[in-house]
Structures are given as C-alpha cells and as structure tokens.
Amino acid sequence: MKFEHQDSVQNNLISLFNSSSTNIESIWHTIENWADNESLFPYKNGSSGQILQALRTAKIKLVDNAPKGTQLKLLIALEGEQKLYFKPKRYNLTDMIKGNVYAGFDRHNSEVLTYYLAMVLNYKWIAPSVIRRIHFYKDILPHATAGLSQTMTKSEKGSTCIYGKCYYCKANDTVCPNSKGEIEGAAILYLDKRFQMHKSPWRRSYSKKKMGWETDNDFCKKVTLTLNTKRILNLIDISIIDFLVQNGDRHRYEVYKGQVLLMDNGKGLGNPMADEMDILAPLYQCCILSHSTWQTLESVSGGSLTETIKLLSSFHGEQLATEDHYRAIERRLLKVYATVQYCIEKLGSAKVFKNKR
Ligand SMILES: Nc1ncnc2c1ncn2[C@@H]1O[C@H](COP(=O)(O)OP(=O)(O)OP(=O)(O)O)[C@@H](O)[C@H]1O
Numbered sequence: 001m002k003f004e005h006q007d008s009v010q011n012n013l014i015s016l017f018n019s020s021s022t023n024i025e026s027i028w029h030t031i032e033n034w035a036d037n038e039s040l041f042p043y044k045n046g047s048s049g050q051i052l053q054a055l056r057t058a059k060i061k062l063v064d065n066a067p068k069g070t071q072l073k074l075l076i077a078l079e080g081e082q083k084l085y086f087k088p089k090r091y092n093l094t095d096m097i098k099g100n101v102y103a104g105f106d107r108h109n110s111e112v113l114t115y116y117l118a119m120v121l122n123y124k125w126i127a128p129s130v131i132r133r134i135h136f137y138k139d140i141l142p143h144a145t146a147g148l149s150q151t152m153t154k155s156e157k158g159s160t161c162i163y164g165k166c167y168y169c170k171a172n173d174t175v176c177p178n179s180k181g182e183i184e185g186a187a188i189l190y191l192d193k194r195f196q197m198h199k200s201p202w203r204r205s206y207s208k209k210k211m212g213w214e215t216d217n218d219f220c221k222k223v224t225l226t227l228n229t230k231r232i233l234n235l236i237d238i239s240i241i242d243f244l245v246q247n248g249d250r251h252r253y254e255v256y257k258g259q260v261l262l263m264d265n266g267k268g269l270g271n272p273m274a275d276e277m278d279i280l281a282p283l284y285q286c287c288i289l290s291h292s293t294w295q296t297l298e299s300v301s302g303g304s305l306t307e308t309i310k311l312l313s314s315f316h317g318e319q320l321a322t323e324d325h326y327r328a329i330e331r332r333l334l335k336v337y338a339t340v341q342y343c344i345e346k347l348g349s350a351k352v353f354k355n356k357r
C-alpha cells in the first residue's frame, strides 16, 4: 500500500537526483564553496544527480594508491580539483559472501547502494558514490603515479593488473581490467577536509574475545557517560542503515562539523539470507531514536524504500543489487520496526523518541 505522503517524499528525492545537467565545472564550484551545516555535500536542486554525473564522467588527471585501510582502493584526482576514492569491484552481484559479518573484500555496490539508502532515509552526512567504469589503458595507466605502477603486475593472460597498497593487499590478489579493458568500481567523492576519528563503542573485537557491548546488559549506560545524546542518536541512525545492508564492520567513525559521517560502507550486501541482529545493538541497547528518523522510517514502509533506491539509481542505468538483496532490505526494515516497538513497550514512546539536538 502506498500513501500520498510517500509520493511527496519520493518526488522530492527525484528532484535531487534526476538531473541531466552535466556542467562539471559549475558543480565542482558549488562543492568548493559548500559551507553548510545541514549536509556533507550539496544535494538540493539536482546537485546530488549532478555530482554523481560528474563523478562518473570527469576526466582523470592522476591515479594513485590510497594506502589507508585494509582494502585495495585508489585515490583519483579529477580535472577541476576534486578527488575520488575508487573502490574496485571484487564480486559479482550474485556472489554470496559466507562467514562473519565483516568477511570478504569490500563490495563496491554496497558503497553506492548505502549512499542512496542514506539519502532516502534523510541521513545527509555521507559522500556521494556512484558506479564508474574506468578504462585501464586509456585512463589509469597513462595517469598512474610511480607508486601505483610499482603495485601492478602482469596476469597469466597478459593483462596488467593492480594489487595496490593497503593493509590486506597482496601481490596475488589483483584487480584486472575486463574484456573491454575497463575496471568497474565505486567512485566516492573525496572529502578533502579535516575530520576527527573515534572508535565505535559497538565495534567488534575481530577475535574470539567478547566486547563490552556483547556481555554487558547495561552497556548503553556506560556509553552515555562519555557520549552525548545527539552523538548516540547519530550512531543509532547509522546502526539502522548498517543493519539494513548488513554492514557489520563499523569499527570507527569520523566526525565533521559535529556530525557523524557515514564513511566506509563497503561491507554490506554480503549475504541476503542473513539478518545479523547485533548490528542493531545501539538501537536495542539504548532504546532511543530521533523523532525525525522514526518519521522517515515510517514514511518508507510497504516496499517504497527499495522502490525509491531502484528508481534513483536507474537514472544512471545501474543495477546495484539483486532482487534477493532488495527483499532482504525490506525484511530487515520490518525488524527495525519491531525493535522500535519492543523499545516502546519497554519504556513508553515518550522515553524512546528524542529530538536530535
Ligand atoms: N570519501 C572520503 N573522503 C575522505 N576521506 C575518506 C573518505 N572515505 C574514507 N576516508 C578516509 O580514508 C580512510 C580509509 O577509508 P575506508 O575506511 O573506506 O577504507 P577501508 O580499507 O575499508 O578501511 P578499514 O579497513 O579500516 O575499514 C578512512 O579512515 C577515512 O578516514
């Protein structure tokens, strides 16, 4: 069932994304002059769509390794002073990643789908991200830094491949151009600003050891001693987004202009059959939620969440996930509603719903 209110939410989102304008210079100019406390990057009046179009098409000036982190990725300088992070495709959409919630390589489509998901859920502290195919021999090799060239190797079939520079990068784990000579990946707009990094209170141990949040029923109380309500509400918003795509790897978070950024979203969409509930621990342990997040969640019920993501991503002609994954997101959304219901029953809605500031 669809409500009128849902149509207006969807129409508003369409107006952010359905932009045919491709004046790259002018959208980069808008970004450079962006000084707003409402979102990480401009999004109104088609800006979101224009940024994605620019990320997909802007000419490449320089390609380098991006050595921070465990996953292979590139830092690409575009004509006109903007940069992007390029997380290459490592899996097909139908591949199932078995194992724990942080198993496997990053999924490039998870970065992109999470961007749309966050925008639909009105979480605007995220960098625009879009699928881009880059011609290896025309657009990477001629612009590669010496450092990047040193982390390339010839495959058995004779093509040049990249193994990159990162914590988990290994010379036999390469990314190679496809039969068209292209490498597909997520092009993520680079935030060239200073931000602070914090450890997530709900991070995993990445070993057999149990973390405080896994054993302590009063864990949220401890968190409230160090973090204010606004920060906790932000972390809860993020845990909902992470739960919907099953990203279980939110070990740290970055803060910019007092807002928690949704950065590093590549560990979602691994297994459409899994609903690991503990990703939602911030929500069910603290049992608070911002009013506005709840309103937004209610406004995307009944299938409209994934319908809207599909619609917005269709403007670039890309399929971001299989139907199994979209069904899984809708199924998990029902579990989010049920978790909020549990909190209301436990504490009463007056205690659950909070204002963000
Ligand atoms: N869009 C961005 N703009 C600027 N900096 C970014 C952006 N995305 C990520 N970073 C920074 O780069 C670092 C590495 O990126 P990211 O976390 O995506 O890589 P990763 O390989 O998945 O790392 P990890 O293995 O620690 O999860 C992050 O710590 C973050 O500070």
Ligand SMILES: [Mn+2]
Residues within 6 Å of the ligand: 069, 071, 249, 264, 266
């Ligand atoms: Mn990561």
